[in-house]
Amino acid sequence: MTPEKLKLASHVKAINWNRIEDEKDVEVWNRLCNNFWLPEKVPLSNDIQSWATLTPDEQLLTMRVFTGLTLLDTLQGTVGAVSLIPDAITPHEEAVYTNIAFMESVHAKSYSSIFSTLASTKEIDEAFRWSVENVNLQKKAQIIEGYYYGDDPLKRKIASTLLESFLFYSGFYLPMYWSSRAKLTNTADLIRLIIRDEAVHGYYIGYKYQKGLEGLSAERKAELKAWTFELMFELYENEVQYTHDLYDSVGLAEDVKKFLHYNANKALMNLGYEAMFPSAVTDVNPAILSALSPNADENHDFFSGSGSSYVIGKAVNTEDDDWDF
Amino acid sequence: MSAIAAEAAVGRIASRITSSPLIYFSSASDNTHRFVVKLGVDAARIPLLTREDTLLAQEPFVLLLPTYGGETRRGAVPKQVIKFLNIPENRRLIRGVIGAGNTNFGDTYCLAGDIVAEKCNVQHLYRFELMGTSEDVDRVREGLEEFWTRLSQNTTQQ
Numbered sequence: 452m453t454p455e456k457l458k459l460a461s462h463v464k465a466i467n468w469n470r471i472e473d474e475k476d477v478e479v480w481n482r483l484c485n486n487f488w489l490p491e492k493v494p495l496s497n498d499i500q501s502w503a504t505l506t507p508d509e510q511l512l513t514m515r516v517f518t519g520l521t522l523l524d525t526l527q528g529t530v531g532a533v534s535l536i537p538d539a540i541t542p543h544e545e546a547v548y549t550n551i552a553f554m555e556s557v558h559a560k561s562y563s564s565i566f567s568t569l570a571s572t573k574e575i576d577e578a579f580r581w582s583v584e585n586v587n588l589q590k591k592a593q594i595i596e597g598y599y600y601g602d603d604p605l606k607r608k609i610a611s612t613l614l615e616s617f618l619f620y621s622g623f624y625l626p627m628y629w630s631s632r633a634k635l636t637n638t639a640d641l642i643r644l645i646i647r648d649e650a651v652h653g654y655y656i657g658y659k660y661q662k663g664l665e666g667l668s669a670e671r672k673a674e675l676k677a678w679t680f681e682l683m684f685e686l687y688e689n690e691v692q693y694t695h696d697l698y699d700s701v702g703l704a705e706d707v708k709k710f711l712h713y714n715a716n717k718a719l720m721n722l723g724y725e726a727m728f729p730s731a732v733t734d735v736n737p738a739i740l741s742a743l744s745p746n747a748d749e750n751h752d753f754f755s756g757s758g759s760s761y762v763i764g765k766a767v768n769t770e771d772d773d774w775d776f
Numbered sequence: 777m778s779a780i781a782a783e784a785a786v787g788r789i790a791s792r793i794t795s796s797p798l799i800y801f802s803s804a805s806d807n808t809h810r811f812v813v814k815l816g817v818d819a820a821r822i823p824l825l826t827r828e829d830t831l832l833a834q835e836p837f838v839l840l841l842p843t844y845g846g847e848t849r850r851g852a853v854p855k856q857v858i859k860f861l862n863i864p865e866n867r868r869l870i871r872g873v874i875g876a877g878n879t880n881f882g883d884t885y886c887l888a889g890d891i892v893a894e895k896c897n898v899q900h901l902y903r904f905e906l907m908g909t910s911e912d913v914d915r916v917r918e919g920l921e922e923f924w925t926r927l928s929q930n931t932t933q934q
Contacts, residue, residue: 465798473804474804475803475804475805478803478844482844487859560927586809643882644880647878647881647882649880650878650880650881654805654878656802658805659805661805708834716909717880717905717906720807720906720907721906721907723806723810723907726909726910730911731910740879743879743882744879744880744881744883744885745882746879746883746885746886746887746890746903747879747881747885747903753872753900753901753902753919754901754902754916754918754919754920754922756924760911764915770796
């Protein structure tokens with residue numbers, strides 16, 4: 452593929468943050484700034500002992516998973532988020548994309564912090580060489596990249612949302628798995644920060660996609676919806692192969708696939724579409740879900756009856772002037 | 777909010793009075809709104825803009841609200857919901873909370889629902905992600921029906 456030169460925003464006006472067209476731009480900008488972090492803040496070196504308890508196969512898998520994630524973050528930082536700028540509806544949206552682009556570069560760099568803490572230069576170089584040679588990894592990057600260089604702004608947003616909210620998860624599974632077994636817990640803390648950022652990115656780009664749909668004909672909307680599901684299937688098939696290729700050696704592929712289905716549904720929801728995978732195949736291992744979010748367990752479902760053991764929080768005295776959260 | 781301010785608010789919001797048993801907030805992304813549409817029950821939406829007059833509940837209700845990814849408790853509850861709950865009558869009639877969120881936000885998943893449940897001493901009845909799956913919709917629809925039946929049987933306790 453010989454990519455065309457990326458288009459730049461055709462016309463730039465001084466951005467006035469005192470005149471807001473879409474409150475979501477300010478809300479997301481503030482959220483991203485409040486969530487800002489750097490890998491140096493996470494004490495990764497505390498994982499060195501834990502790393503030594505992994506088998507050589509497990510270490511190799513972990514290195515490969517992280518170089519795969521590095522490739523996606525690099526793609527999103529260098530091309531993906533930047534490619535969305537020329538089609539922004541508001542000037543503040545352009546600024547949010549620059550924020551997203553930078554943060555993706557922070558994510559990409561943070562994997563290198565993990566590597567330099569845990570592995571040798573030789574192991575690191577080998578993992579990066581693997582990332583260039585792995586067919587399924589290269590394929591997913593190429594599919595997405597093709598649309599980033601393409602000329603349909605809405606398809607760019609679809610591809611970008613599916614990258615942010617779906618494609619990362621075959622990789623994110625592993626540090627959650629290690630964390631659930633009390634391994635590489637500091638690395639998992641860092642990954643959780645990345646997951647949180649990607650969730651805001653996917654939410655925002657999906658929201659802007661839906662804004663872009665407003666006012667379009669029913670035919671065009673139907674075409675884009677069908678296209679979204681086709682792309683999801685294409686990416687999903689590739690993800691399944693990628694998952695087997697990586698995780699078969701440790702027997703986790705089936706567990707990872709449930710996590711893929713669960714996240715594919717959430718990616719579609721970010722684009723405003725209904726979930727595609729039925730609950731029978733989205734029953735993520737509770738240990739993984741609780742590594743992701745300690746509040747996500749079933750004990751919080753009062754309706755289903757399993758919440759009968761729910762202990763209500765002690766009421767906080769509420770004064771009329773106490774509602775300043 | 778002082779009593780005087782509350783009275784003034786009541787005077788202004790005659791058209792905002794609601795008897796819906798489900799009151800919800802949804803931001804411009806409409807995720808929570810879509811969930812409520814799928815639920816297909818009588819529901820009232822808290823106005824999107826904070827400067828607009830808020831709702832005034834007339835009957836017991838369950839509050840459905842989203843949480844966006846925040847690191848701390850502060851700022852977890854949307855301002856529009858705070859404005860709504862600043863009215864003592866609304867707090868008096870709240871019977872339960874349902875939270876919407878995203879597990880990717882870790883331990884702040886559905887945090888706004890926890891905070892409101894704690895502050896108002898009601899149950900955080902259910903949590904779901906984004907616009908909810910069809911299973912979430914079914915469970916909440918059935919759960920709410922059962923919840924209101926149970927409450928009406930226990931009215932003497934109120």
